[in-house]
Every structure is written in C-alpha cells, then in structure tokens.
Amino acid sequence: MWGKLRRGFRFRGGHAGRLDPGVRVSLDVLKPGQSGTVIHINGNGPIRRRLLDLGFRAGERVTVVKTAPFNDPLEVAMNNGHFTIRRSEAALVSIEVLGE
Amino acid sequence: MSETKTGRRTIKIALAGNPNSGKTSIFNCLTGANQKVANFPGVTVEKKVGVRKYGEYDITFVDLPGTYSLTAYSLDEKVAREFILNENPDVIVNVIDSGNLERSLYLTTQLIEMGVHIVIDLNMWDEARESGIDIDTDKLSELLGAPVVKTIASRSQGIDNLLDTAIGLTVGNSSCHRHPPVSYGPKLDDIVNEISCEISTCKNCSGCGNPRWLAVRLLEGDSEIKARCIPPDDPKNPLNAVLDKSVNHLKSTNKDDIELIITEGRYGYVAGITREVIKRPPLDRMKMSGQVDNILTHRWFGYPIFILMMYLIFEATFTLGAYPMEWIEGGVSWLQGVLVTTLPAGMFRNLMTDGIIGGVGFLIVFLPNIVILFLGISLLEDSGYMARAAFLMDKLMHYLGLHGKSFVPMLMGFGCAIPAIMATRTLESDRDRIMTIMLIPLMSCSARLPVYILFAGAFFGAGAGIVIFSMYLLGIVAAVIIARIMQKTILKSDDAPFVMELPPYRWPTFSSVLIHMWERTRIYLKKMGGIILVASIILWALGYFPRKENYSVDYDSRIAALSQQENTGSSDEITQLENMRAAEDLEYSLIGRIGSAIAPLVKPLGFNWQMGVSLVPGFIAKEIVISSLGVLYNLGEDEGSDTLVKSLTAPSSGITPLTALAYMVFVLLYTPCLSTVVITRKEAGWKWMWLSIVSQTVLAYVSALAVYRIGQLLGFG
Numbered sequence: 095m096w097g098k099l100r101r102g103f104r105f106r107g108g109h110a111g112r113l114d115p116g117v118r119v120s121l122d123v124l125k126p127g128q129s130g131t132v133i134h135i136n137g138n139g140p141i142r143r144r145l146l147d148l149g150f151r152a153g154e155r156v157t158v159v160k161t162a163p164f165n166d167p168l169e170v171a172m173n174n175g176h177f178t179i180r181r182s183e184a185a186l187v188s189i190e191v192l193g194e
Numbered sequence: 195m196s197e198t199k200t201g202r203r204t205i206k207i208a209l210a211g212n213p214n215s216g217k218t219s220i221f222n223c224l225t226g227a228n229q230k231v232a233n234f235p236g237v238t239v240e241k242k243v244g245v246r247k248y249g250e251y252d253i254t255f256v257d258l259p260g261t262y263s264l265t266a267y268s269l270d271e272k273v274a275r276e277f278i279l280n281e282n283p284d285v286i287v288n289v290i291d292s293g294n295l296e297r298s299l300y301l302t303t304q305l306i307e308m309g310v311h312i313v314i315d316l317n318m319w320d321e322a323r324e325s326g327i328d329i330d331t332d333k334l335s336e337l338l339g340a341p342v343v344k345t346i347a348s349r350s351q352g353i354d355n356l357l358d359t360a361i362g363l364t365v366g367n368s369s370c371h372r373h374p375p376v377s378y379g380p381k382l383d384d385i386v387n388e389i390s391c392e393i394s395t396c397k398n399c400s401g402c403g404n405p406r407w408l409a410v411r412l413l414e415g416d417s418e419i420k421a422r423c424i425p426p427d428d429p430k431n432p433l434n435a436v437l438d439k440s441v442n443h444l445k446s447t448n449k450d451d452i453e454l455i456i457t458e459g460r461y462g463y464v465a466g467i468t469r470e471v472i473k474r475p476p477l478d479r480m481k482m483s484g485q486v487d488n489i490l491t492h493r494w495f496g497y498p499i500f501i502l503m504m505y506l507i508f509e510a511t512f513t514l515g516a517y518p519m520e521w522i523e524g525g526v527s528w529l530q531g532v533l534v535t536t537l538p539a540g541m542f543r544n545l546m547t548d549g550i551i552g553g554v555g556f557l558i559v560f561l562p563n564i565v566i567l568f569l570g571i572s573l574l575e576d577s578g579y580m581a582r583a584a585f586l587m588d589k590l591m592h593y594l595g596l597h598g599k600s601f602v603p604m605l606m607g608f609g610c611a612i613p614a615i616m617a618t619r620t621l622e623s624d625r626d627r628i629m630t631i632m633l634i635p636l637m638s639c640s641a642r643l644p645v646y647i648l649f650a651g652a653f654f655g656a657g658a659g660i661v662i663f664s665m666y667l668l669g670i671v672a673a674v675i676i677a678r679i680m681q682k683t684i685l686k687s688d689d690a691p692f693v694m695e696l697p698p699y700r701w702p703t704f705s706s707v708l709i710h711m712w713e714r715t716r717i718y719l720k721k722m723g724g725i726i727l728v729a730s731i732i733l734w735a736l737g738y739f740p741r742k743e744n745y746s747v748d749y750d751s752r753i754a755a756l757s758q759q760e761n762t763g764s765s766d767e768i769t770q771l772e773n774m775r776a777a778e779d780l781e782y783s784l785i786g787r788i789g790s791a792i793a794p795l796v797k798p799l800g801f802n803w804q805m806g807v808s809l810v811p812g813f814i815a816k817e818i819v820i821s822s823l824g825v826l827y828n829l830g831e832d833e834g835s836d837t838l839v840k841s842l843t844a845p846s847s848g849i850t851p852l853t854a855l856a857y858m859v860f861v862l863l864y865t866p867c868l869s870t871v872v873i874t875r876k877e878a879g880w881k882w883m884w885l886s887i888v889s890q891t892v893l894a895y896v897s898a899l900a901v902y903r904i905g906q907l908l909g910f911g
Contacts, residue, residue, distance in 0.1 A: 139267070
C-alpha cells in the first residue's frame, strides 16, 4: 500500500510546476489555476458519453479551479459552466496545456 | 390528443430538459400542488404527474428526469426516451436554462430528431439578462422550427403563454412545428439519409420512432435500438447490410470513432445556431457563485461550514422535531385513554388502542422529522449546495463505493432511518441508492440510544459513555465493511459517471420548497399508512393471542380480594399481581412463544430468556425492547428504569457486563424497526427488503456471538 501511495505521489510530483504550454497531458495533471485545450476524450462507455454530453470536446478551453480538500475530486470550469469531476474521470480527458 | 364525451379534450404534455434548468419549477408552476409522484414502470426513477383543467382542456403533465442527452447509458435517459417513444406525448416542453443555451440545445436537437412537437421554453430569462445575454428568440424559433417562449419560473412569469403555445401545437394552428433536420455536415448527412430511407421501407420499424433518429442511434451503436429495429434472429435483414457498409465506410475514412463524429457533428450544428441567435455574449455567470464557492468549498473552511450545515439540519430535524413529536404522542395516548374509558374491556378495545391507534400513532409520530428534513434537503438542492456537498464528500464516500451525495442520507440515519431512506431519492444512480438504503440501518438511530443508556449505565458505570460511543463507532465500522463486501459482490461498481455540474447558486423559491415538502409527506403517509396499519394489527395479534385461561395464580380473585382491603400495602400488591399477570400473558402469547423458541438460539450469546424474548418485539421498534424487558421482569411498562436496572444487575438474572455488551451489539445491528422494513420495501423492493432483514440479523448474531465468546476467552464475564 505504501508503495502504491509513493508511486502516486511521485507521478504527480513529476509534473509539478513545469507544465510548459503546448505539452499534452491528461486533465488530472493540471494544478488549480492552470488551463488547457481539450484534444480528445479517451475511454469508452457511460463516463465518456457523459463527458461528451456535458460539453467536454475537442477545442474547448478547460481550467482547473480547485481541488476538494483531499485532492479529489476537482472543480473545473469551461465556457458553459463549472463541473466537479473525479481524478479518474479527468484522466480520460487529454489536453494541451495553455500558458497562464 | 383525444376527445371525451363531454366535449373536453385531453392533452398529454411532457417536460424535458437538463438538470438545473428549472424544469421542476416550471412543472410546479404548471400544475400547482396537484401532483402525484409514482415510479416509471419497472424502475425506481421518479415520475411526477400533474393534472390541470385549462379552458376546454384536461391537461396531464409529466415531468421527465433531467438529462443532458437521450442515449441508453443512464437509467434516467433511458426512462425519458422510452416515455417519449412509447407514450407519445402530444407536446414536449423543452425547458432550457437561458444562460446556458449551447449545452441545452444539444438535448433539443435530439428531441427534434425524435420527431415530436416541441416548445422551447427559455427559462430563467431574468438571470440570463442580468448576466448580459440577449437571445434572438424569433431567429431561434425559425432555425429550430419550433415555437419559443420566455419564462421566469421563480416569479411564475410566462407560464400561461407557455401553456397556450403548447396547446396551439396540438391543434395545429401554430405556424412553425416543422423542424428542419439536424445537420451533421454533408458527408454524414448522406449516410444518415441512406439508413433512414432503408428504415422507412422496413416493416419492422414502423412505430419504432422517427427514421432519422433511429438511423443516428444505430450509427452510434445503440444496442437497444438495434435490438428493436433488427431482430437478432434475422441476420439477413437488409438494414443490417446498409448499416454495416456505412459503419465500415465511416471507420475507414476517419480516425475518430463514430460516437465522437456524431457528437462533434451535433455540437457543430448547435454552435452554429447559438452563434446566430445570441446577440450579446454572456459575462461570466459563475462570477458571483465563484466568490461564494471561495468560502463554501474552501480547502480549510469547506469542511467546518459543511459540518455546521449538516449539524443545523440534523438538529432541526431531530431536536426541533421532537417537540411536535411529543404533542403527537400526547394526542395519541390521550385518544388511547379516552377509548380505554369509553369502550368495554375486551379484545375490541385492545385492538383499537394497542393495535390500530398504536400503529397509526407510530406512523404519524415521524411526520415532523420528515417535514423538517425535506425542508432542509430541498433548500440544499434548490440552492445548489447539494452539488458542493458531493464535491466535498466524494473522496470519502467513493471509498465505500458510493456517491458524494450519499453522505446526507447516511448522516440522517443517526436520527431515524425512515426519513433517511426517503432522502436517498436525491441519488440518481439506482445502485448508489440501494447501497445507501442497505447501509443506513447500521447508523445507530436515536431509538437505540435508550437501550444503550440502560445497559451501559447498569453494567459499566463510569465507562458507560465510552461504551455508548463505541456502539456508534461499531455501526460505522460495520457499514464500511458491508459496503466493501457489497461493492465486490452483489453491487459491483457500474461505472456510473460522477462528473456533474456545479450549478450557479440560486435562491430557493418558497413555493417549490413547500411543494417538495408536501409531496414527501404525502408519499410517506400514503405509502406507509396501509402497510404499517396491517403490520401493526398482525403484530398486535401475535402479542394478544392465544389468551391464557388458567394462570398459575388466580389473579382476578386475589386482586378482587385485595381491593376490598383498605390497608396501605394493598395497592402495591395489586400492581405486582397485575404485572405478574402481564408477564404470564406475554410468555403465553405467540410473541412469547417465538421468544421461548429462539431462547436456545440466543443461549450461545449468553442472553437469558427475558433478553431473548425482548428482541422479538424489538422488530417492531427498538423502543419496545426496554418496555418488554420491564414486562418480562414483572415490572409493568410504566415503572422507572431504576427498578429495571436493579432486576437486571441482580445476580439471579445471570447478566454480566459481557452479556450486556453482546446484547447492545445485537440491538445495534439487527433490523431496526418495522417502519424501516416497510420503507425499504417501498424504496428498493422486496428482494432488498428481505436481504436487509436477513443480513442484518445474521450480522447481529455473529457479532454478538464474537463479542461474547472472545470476551470469555479473554477472561471477562
């Protein structure tokens, strides 16, 4: 269990603070305040469908507003509103990082 | 539309729209309090139906579940589209949040494709205007081929206009109810046309729905529609060949999958319309909400505020609610008293006072709880805070395999399981709802507290507080374990999406809160009334029959003899005799016999027979456990707990602190009460009701056994 936690921590830490504009990552990697342009929604089934229906689609600008107190879920903002999304769901959204 | 003999015409109008579009407020405006809540056939998705007489029309309104789309992925969406396909509403009122036109129109295009008459209702028009949006409604109407009406549900503005427009569509005097087809771009349109042509010539598909809509659904790989249009036993169906050819063509010419291509096409169409009709782009409508959220979902302040809110609702429901509960209880016992003095003694009086009035009294005593709790819940929902509560609590609840919103009903379970189980209606997914319903009884409700107070106080003295606290903790631990087990076995995670909108904060309107409360109260009284009454009468009969004819002592003559005497001790002696008789009656009755029959079963737990028997009436309600113990120890129901404590702690009772602990564990974990069972059946069905009864009883038994045996091994008791 500790190994799993540490791996998770290192993964997130690896991106900390140096997300250059233009880099392609998944939405869950963004820190509060950072934005990106949606490139693609991965996965399949109900979660992907819901993401598409809510307007997560290529070209949309999405900003991470904040994370819940235990870091999950996230609050993200798009042109058409604010959403709460679990990290596991945000991991399905690939984005291109935008400059701040 | 159909015409009745009296010349009145009946119209069926369905309301469709996104969650948070104010659809329910519009529904309330249209129907007033004249609503019925039922479930859609076969599922536990709520169906609200309202009727209204309007001019020469009898109008039935149906509030469809709020959805973003009409696929077959979620139950709500399935229900909404089944209704539209199978029940052929005359008109669909598509309620739209004017401030969020683009996403709303995404659903609109799907409704248009289904080929139904729709009225576009631009709701929350005031809010949209305040945030600077201006929509060209004439242009929108022309582009969609549907009438557009502006409404402000919170102030009941535009409702009559909406109704007139909807009725106008049914009589065909509206200029526009021919929707131009939704366009996905030239390439895709050709393919959709080809398939829909094939569908129009197909005999199977007549009555399945609009060919164009079916074509799009088939292309998206909707298995339900496919099963409908192409029977699995008919592989040579010409439609199959056309469909396969199109799918292969699309796959070979695109890198994206078809679902994505169609979604993009639909969004493209919607974006085109939005660009043409929005005259002024919106300012950030989340600005105010964002500022509020800076505090309410703040990293450090978020939880304290949330806990404070939950505390307020809990206190209001159960502490404030206790006052009207007392009045109701007082009224019930007054009525019982009146009947006791007016009716002749005998079975009928007993049935009336203990069976019927006792049962109905039990039912209405929870009314204040339910009214107040649903006042709180509708404030949370209507203001938009419920979505934030889910945001804050989801991490924790997700560990249990639940949705963040499950927290509120679970918490209410510490007060009373009945309103808590009713509160699970706020959950969208069936699985989450059932799981929450199964876990709520493990939250130690207030009715179990008197049992802990009595036993912990009698056997643990200064440690009573810790013992009682650990009971609550044990319930939570049991819930966590059961949740983890259910997650791995019978209620496997079904991948239901969590992602949801955090709607802008809004002031709840007085009427919608009131209607919501009234609805819940009515459901509670109506659905529970009959069953509780029947069950109370059955349980009363179990406690009343068979009548004992030959007592070990001739109580009647001894009481009669004693009442002749005038000396001081005689009234005490009479009470003592009456109590002894009551104990003999209880032992002789069916409940007593069941208790004696299970006595050998509870022997391994260290319970004496009084403890064993008292658990049986405890199925009706936990409060009765103590009064039954009182009766079984010849104390009468009304005597103070001090004497009961003396009897329990007397060495002759054989109860040790360890057996007391095991007994408390049993009381904590087994089926909380009859009313909970009834509401579980109502909300989740027979299967889950039985599973809940059996699993909780088994859990209680095993846990009490473990406590007793391990305690013995460790040298206690």
